[in-house]
Amino acid sequence: MPIKVKQNLPAQHILEQENIFVMTEQRAMTQDIRPLNVLVLNLMPTKIVTETQLLRKLSNTPLQIQVEFLQTVTYKSQHTDSSHLDEFYKSFDEVKDHFYDGLIITGAPLDFIDYEDVDYWDEVCKIMEWSKKHVHCTFHLCWGAYAGLYYHYGIRKRDRIPKLSGIYKHHILKKNAPLFRGFDDVFYAPHSRATEITKEQILAEPKLELMAESDEAGVAIVKSEDSRQFFVFCHSEYDADTLKLEYIRDTEKGMNPKVPVNYFPDDDPTKEPVVNWRSAGQLLFTNWLNYYVYQTTPYDVNAVKNE
Template structure:
């Protein structure tokens, strides 16, 4: 089923060229159904890339989705045109009286900073606190997952000896979990981060369930017992060339960066990367939206 987004959003043309069903606002207004209202808090500097990646995953879902894009007001993006932000993004003050079926909080390249050193940390804390009462289910990604686990559950992030960078094998700990319905016994996901959370800290925290791990990448997916919060440490939405672009960007800067693990054939960065995570990434977003948002959200969002 379609996602409903503004006709002029750059992602619209990209998704339509990929034969993904994007619904016009006019057509959506004349359907006698209630769309799911999903809020995306985009903390990434390359906002257009990230919004397109996530919208691509949300497009293959069972119901119509109305997406609203949110940015922080306390930090001005340096990598996205202000006209784009003004046209397509809202701020927390503009939506804090509204309720949403689902929310996605993206990662951000700030994991080497302490949480309280991040310029927009107070605003993010306010948004995460608000989500407890105004959002039916929230999906936190990468640094967003570490921030959410720390804010909601007091779990510290831990520095890694070196950057975790590549595509890694994972296994599901709860095969009967609807989040992993349709997954293979072993699945792959990209990671790009300098920090992690420890499995022992997650297991000790009341009300949390550890649902997927990796022998190489550690904790992958955590959820609350009431399924209102999900925390995913990797980037299941990444494009085929995202890690390659990051690698060559750092090479061009003269940084000491390793070739992403299990990504380029023969670890040769001149070769086209092998995509091993696309189907699992799509399933994760689809299953979250279907089983934990669409199937359980109240028809009237005032009942949250």
């Protein structure tokens, strides 16, 4: 998939080195096709890392995608240079009159914090409400998934102690769903969180479908009955060393973290992790884009408002 991004986005150079086709705005102007318009609300502090991870996963179909990044204005990132945000990110006021085929709401390091105590909670709520009439399909990821289930369905997360960290086996519950085309019956994916919702909470809401779960990690993927909302609690976009870097960070802080489950060979942090989630993660994003965005979105993206 040629991903259309602004010229000089740092992720562009990383992805090109991985032989991933990234198209600049100038080149895209010569193609007479309508790209899918995907907006990413990036709530992670390490924004460039998250940009690269997500763009990598959006890169493997013949579709052209125009990706825009959205930031909150009620809270300014302390870990990303302001010049990067000024050049590559938009505010809600800049996009509120536009329509999008897809929206991705990322996770955020907000374990043990009530939604209403989050600095930008009101702004995120405004964006989620706006998405009902301006976005064809939304992909909520990790904290974004918890926030979405709480805002749209009143389902509240609960703390999980100790923190869930590692690579877990998942079972597909809706094997005929287009989301899982090409998947094996079981797949592996990383988790890194100290919160959870239960299977019973999902099954109690008739407008939601439980799509995949893990015996150890619990609820993994949920979607709305109309397939306009996806809630994903595993991190299939993670790099090989993401959990390793988190483990080192927490160790250096004196937090005495547990070694991530099923991650380091022989549970030895001196050994390099072996990736067993990359292919399933690629299919997850590709299938979402193809079957739930591209195949069903209006040709005129402005028509989203009438859905």
